[in-house]
Amino acid sequence: MTVRVGVIGAGMIGQDHIRRLTDVVTGAQVTAVTDIDQARAAEVAARVGATVFPAGSDLIASPDVDAVLVTSWGPTHAEHVLNAIAAGKPVFCEKPLATTAEDCLRIVEAERAHGRRLVQVGFMRRFDAGYRQMKEVITSGSLGAPLIVHCAHRNPTVPESYTSVMAAQDTAVHEIDVLRWLLDDEIVSAQVITPRATSQRFGHLKDPQLMYFETANGVRIDLEVFVNCQYGYDIQCETVGEAGLVRLPDPAAVAVRTAGQHGTAVLQDWKGRFADAFDTEFREWVASVEAGTEPTGPSAWDGYAATVITDAAVRSLDSDGTVVTVDMKPRPALYGGTA
Ligand SMILES: NC(=O)c1ccc[n+]([C@@H]2O[C@H](COP(=O)([O-])OP(=O)(O)OC[C@H]3O[C@@H](n4cnc5c(N)ncnc54)[C@H](O)[C@@H]3O)[C@@H](O)[C@H]2O)c1
């Protein structure tokens, strides 16, 4: 069976995922597209022979749509995801699942009422080969118990529209999700402090930021978020255990020796850095929809947890670096918990 996908939001990542579903992943076809910018929807739909719909609700209701991909702006995600659940259709939602913890919980409750998982959230790092190898090593026990994780998340620059709270909500959210998964542990507190600001930024922005997280098992995580580092897109992660450490590999790149220098290029954006991870993410999602099984990727609960933890980080940033306890509800049985 070919999975017929309807896409809500034909912007930057929507177009990239449409290309991926059309040219890279087998077993899927984009049959429907909508965007509040209808001219953009028409242009993008024409490239793949899809039908344009006036709104997300019409697209979700279409009998020509088996599964829904939400790639619109974050504040609109909850409405589309809730509509897809009401229609009983699998839905892949780019991060964030929703911009408030309350909306994430509404989605969790709707899915619980439906009785099985329909939602997958677009935290693509769980599909990156390097992070998967790290998880294998940590899970094998060869390092002993994990104790400390050192991370850095650097972007070359960000536009003026990027605000200080986005360092947690838009950027650190990737580490928050992938570390919960890597360590199989829950983050219980967050602290954000701001060192000397770089001069290479828009004046309103606090950049870089240092974030500290503690897990239920007592693991301490330090994360440097630096979104105007100038030199490239650079993701670092090192987990230190009782008997050794494991480090995320840099992407494979040829080493060049010339003009008295020896080096490798640094990638410049997330699209290149995580291209393979996005491909794997969609291969696995389409396979689950095709098989009629629950998705195996990040769940609505993971989307809720990430939002609650980023909320704690934002509260810490707003209160000059106070340590803020994460106020998370008990995990329901549908997501492997006991509630
Ligand atoms: N996983 C990742 O690394 C990653 C990377 C980039 C973006 N994202 C996420 O993807 C989402 C989209 O980001 P983007 O960079 O493509 O943004 P974008 O602004 O380029 O595209 C968003 C599109 O959604 C449309 N839109 C907004 N509200 C809509 C609605 N209610 N119905 C239909 N269309 C609507 C806009 O007109 C626009 O075309 C964001 O939530 C962002 O956080 C994730």
Ligand SMILES: O[C@H]1[C@H](O)[C@@H](O)[C@H](O)[C@@H](O)[C@H]1O
């Ligand atoms: O939306 C983007 C994206 O999620 C990237 O992966 C991250 O590095 C950026 O900081 C963020 O702004």
